[in-house]
Amino acid sequence: MTEYRWLWPSALAADPAGPLSARRSMRDWVVDTLCFLLGFGFTAAATIDLLQPNPGMTQQWVGTPVWLVVADGVLSAIAGIALWWRRRLLTPLAFYLLLLAFFSVASGITLLIVVFTGAVHRRFRWVAMFVMAVVAANAVFAYLRPGTGAGFWSTFGWGTVMVVMACLWGMLVRARRQLINSWRERAERAEAEQQLRVAQARVLERTRIAREMHDVLAHRISLLSLHAGALEFRPDAPAAEIAGAAAIVRESAHQALQDLRAVIGVLREGQSEENRPPERPQPTLSALPALADESRSAGIRVRLNMATEPDTVPLVTGRAAYRIIQESLTNARKHAPAAAVSVAVGGAPGKGLTIEIRNPLAVTVPAMPIPGTGMGLIGLTERASLAGGRLSHGIDGDEFVVTAWLPWTE
Incomplete structure (x- = not known):
């Protein structure tokens, strides 16, 4: 797959629709192919039509010199081919088409595609300056090559309307992408915050359990140590006293095991709140x-x-x-x-x-x-x-x- 190896740093940083992908996605392949077919196809069709004795769709420019038609077709074809790399070469391609806009007919669709792409991937200041420059070039074009049966204002008006419509459409797409990106970032941030809250709750719960374990088990085990010590240092004590101390040791050990089992049960991973047994009354x-x-x-x-x-x-x-x-x-x-x-x-x-x-x-x-x-x-x-x-x-x-x-x- 084609890689965008030469991304312009300024374009990448200023892209309001998000950073450009390193590789073309399936959607990019479809869009790029469609833009190439529209731009280059219109250039080829318009050039061939202008070279006919009785042109059809370009009949309003009947009488255009052959050398100008050929030059317009060759230069516009270069721009149409460059549409395939319009994302990474947007600024040079826009400047090139701006120069063609003073006299070119065959590059009309290619120019509209670049205006749309600029409105999607560039900041408003860049788009506004480019559109104003294109409108100025369109005024010169309407003066130099007004259509047959159409005056200056008609040619200038239709050209300006199409450029503005392409710009507004691109700005609408950019705003939609920004909105989707903001929703995605907000959802990711909310998910991260939720995970952080869960982690903090787990830490607090484990700290509380550790504190309870220290308080309860330390008390039980200290009792065990005292009674066991008494049995060790008084082996000649009466049998009833030894039996009583042993019973206390057994009972304390049993209670310590119960407390430990309860604490470990809470610490087990993967136990949901619904399945967790109720805690004993404190x-x-x-x-x-x-x-x-x-x-x-x-x-x-x-x-x-x-x-x-x-x-x-x-x-x-x-x-x-x-x-x-x-x-x-x-x-x-x-x-x-x-x-x-x-x-x-x-x-x-x-x-x-x-x-x-x-x-x-x-x-x-x-x-x-x-x-x-x-x-x-x-x-x-x-x-x-x-x-x-x-x-x-x-x-x-x-x-x-x-x-x-x-x-x-x-």
Whole structure:
């Protein structure tokens, strides 16, 4: 297939109908063949007719010198052949036809095709200057070669009307192509934005799940570590105590596996919203007594002071508060396993929910400390911020304190 190897940079950059293709498409082959047949065919037919003693379609130019008819035919034939490459040679071809327009009859259809092509592939300024130049050349042609039985104004008027009609038709095609291109770009942009939103939603969902995995599994596994450690360091404990600790280990492991299975189920790819199983209800402040009992069963002394009714706290605030307390208890088990932890929760609608977790600093480092990621407090701060609250932590005397405030609307 013919390639457009010599694209003019200025024409390519200024093409309002979009960049020219590197290769001819099937549509281009059909259009180019039709334009070539019209332009070159009219040139050949007009030249042969003018050379006849009694011309038919060109009879209004009877008496034209033979040398002028032959010259007009040869020069117009060159322009007709050049129509095959009119897209890449548009500017030189337009200038060449402008010179022929002063005296040529045989290049009329070729000139109209170039005007149309220019209106499609060039900016308005280029098209306007070219059309005005063609109209001026048409005025000279009407003065030099007025048709027999037709005056200057008739010849000039018909020529101008045809040029303007070709220009308007080309501008209409250009506007339609621009509109289609804008629709296509808008659809592609909307699709890209939708894909970006989907990707962002996936990242946010996975981040939320990772946070839940950290909070839940860290709590469960820390309990497992404490009970397993007790069994390891007290092999001579009574059988009932060993059986109770083993039962707690088994139950904690079972719950950890359930939590892990739920998280992995959500992370599976290709699972639609309709087929995704419903998530389990997230714990709120109502589950704090059970959380404290779990910690006490692991040997952690927890003092829970609830100064507000858990059921009156909004669900979002209650879930965030539960996770903050859960992670704080997990950290206390990791870094100060023998210390007593006090948890105080209070507040009222309109004033907010306040949380304070205190535990003495560890005097000795555990022989086998529970490993951690070191991101727990950072995650707590982010969780409180996402809930619209704030969280602070630090050492107060000989205690480590975590303080949080969460909004509680009326």
